[in-house]
Amino acid sequence: MLKVSNKISIPLDEVEMHAVRSQGAGGQNVNKVASAIHLRFDIAASSLPQEIKLRLLGMQDQRITSDGVIVIKAQRFRTQEKNRADALERLADLLGHAARRRKHRVPTRPTRASKERRLKKKTRRGQIKSLRGKVSDH
Template sequence: MVRIPVIPEAAIEEHFLRASGPGGQNVNKVESAVQLRLDLARAGLPEAILARLVKLAGRRVTGEGVLVIEASRHRSQDRNRTDARERLMAMLAKAAEPPPPPRRATRPTRASKERRLEGKAHRGGVKKLRTEKPRPE
């Protein structure tokens, strides 16, 4: 199990804004979308996790080093807020996973080479049987 680092509340900022897209009478007057901003400098993350998080986030990290997550899937502000925080935690969990070790090159064994060549010869034989032989006249 991967241990997710604890983020101090001071590093997280939330702004509420009006969600775009179609909606009823509610859409033009209720600020239900959430923009969660995590200041990576104040987050206190280890260097390795921080580097993986920045790579994982891609364009969601601003030039000032702030990770921005926007959530507007739901109609209620509270559900969007929860959704944004869950997405942040999922991103942190993925960044906290250590990368897999690099693949070590191996060489095929003699037996596996022979099996491969036998399989090719067998397949070629099957195809050769499919060819139409000329009929004697």
């Protein structure tokens, strides 16, 4: 089980992981060993609550495909086990971010005093700028 929060956890059989070869420098180790992990998580087929599924699908995240599949490639470490743990941790972070509810914003209006202060500053600034004009000889 992958624990996302106190209330939400997903079974690991919903997460598909494959070992692939890493990219970049590393010499012979990179060329021989499949240490990177490719993680795929289908949002629609998961056991997550519907509310979180909708929030995940609505997120503008490059790791979420148009089909609603989260794809994470972990290749930070040299060992497959560390990369697997890293990929699962990143998935849990993403799901935890989607599980948090946004605070409802209560719209406020500016007070009369703040409006007056703003207008007073504007007129004062306009007066300063008018003094920058050309000097006449009259």
